[in-house]
Amino acid sequence: MASLGDLERSVMELLWDSAEPLTANDLRDELAAPGETAKDLAVTTVLTVLARLEKKGLVVRERSTRPHRYNASSTREDHTVNLLNEALGTAQDREAVLARFIGGISADEAATLRAILDAPKTA
Amino acid sequence: MASLGDLERSVMELLWDSAEPLTANDLRDELAAPGETAKDLAVTTVLTVLARLEKKGLVVRERSTRPHRYNASSTREDHTVNLLNEALGTAQDREAVLARFIGGISADEAATLRAILDAPKTA
DNA sequence: GAAATTATTCTACATCACGTAAAAATCACA
DNA sequence: TGTGATTTTTACGTGATGTAGAATAATTTC
Numbered sequence: 374m375a376s377l378g379d380l381e382r383s384v385m386e387l388l389w390d391s392a393e394p395l396t397a398n399d400l401r402d403e404l405a406a407p408g409e410t411a412k413d414l415a416v417t418t419v420l421t422v423l424a425r426l427e428k429k430g431l432v433v434r435e436r437s438t439r440p441h442r443y444n445a446s447s448t449r450e451d452h453t454v455n456l457l458n459e460a461l462g463t464a465q466d467r468e469a470v471l472a473r474f475i476g477g478i479s480a481d482e483a484a485t486l487r488a489i490l491d492a493p494k495t496a
Numbered sequence: 497m498a499s500l501g502d503l504e505r506s507v508m509e510l511l512w513d514s515a516e517p518l519t520a521n522d523l524r525d526e527l528a529a530p531g532e533t534a535k536d537l538a539v540t541t542v543l544t545v546l547a548r549l550e551k552k553g554l555v556v557r558e559r560s561t562r563p564h565r566y567n568a569s570s571t572r573e574d575h576t577v578n579l580l581n582e583a584l585g586t587a588q589d590r591e592a593v594l595a596r597f598i599g600g601i602s603a604d605e606a607a608t609l610r611a612i613l614d615a616p617k618t619a
Numbered sequence: 620g621a622a623a624t625t626a627t628t629c630t631a632c633a634t635c636a637c638g639t640a641a642a643a644a645t646c647a648c649a
Numbered sequence: 650t651g652t653g654a655t656t657t658t659t660a661c662g663t664g665a666t667g668t669a670g671a672a673t674a675a676t677t678t679c
Contacts, residue, residue: 376499378637397655418639420656425637439647440655453593456583458600460576468605470576472612475598477581482591483613489595490610501666520626538669543627545667562675563626 375456380422385431389449394435394442397423498552498579503545508554512572517558517565520546
């Protein structure tokens, strides 16, 4: 239950990239700004999307301040890692899949992974 | 463009698990068989889903035989690897994500990966 | 070869997710 | 308290998916 529509994704990208929490108006402006497939949306549209993202647990809203402020509930990295784990699933062919998956990454990335794998478990 | 609905997924699972191509009737029976959240569907329903999966490129149909026979167009492994690559994306934080991702797998799996990574590229 | 059976394609509808936003309700401050 | 800003409600169009009846086509049977 973590699939996102185009607009939802755009909003999440902005929230992930922002250190500060953003308001609906901030987001509307950013979305209209040239750079990210500029859209010119009504604020209510942004608010609707934010409400949906909040319900999905991807966004947290500060109701204390008046123009409510929104934040991604977890980092983009966390999110992606979750997606990867969902995609990998609990199937029996996990190892085979993993093998092929990491077999397809770049040499640099492979080197990084090797380092990680060789490091002692810090669990 | 590779998301699947529940029924679509069930059908794909059956096709992936079957060495032989299956007919719509075969699939209807399998779906009704107790084990996989038994459903009791009309054959036309199965046919509709198969047509959609075919359009999505996930299924190949043999039109030569009369009861058409359906096959997964690629293995489940291929499919999952694709999903993983899609999820990983082309973002800049790929390495960080990969690190965390493989940091979360089992020791056995890690060992396998280490072997793979240490093996010479056969590209 | 015409009838009966089987299989495939068409057409259709309900539901849900998502993009989109006007209308209505609230809130805050002058 | 009136007015402007903000949020909540309500709503509609579209596309995906589950579901299947009706219509059509192909096979088999007598």
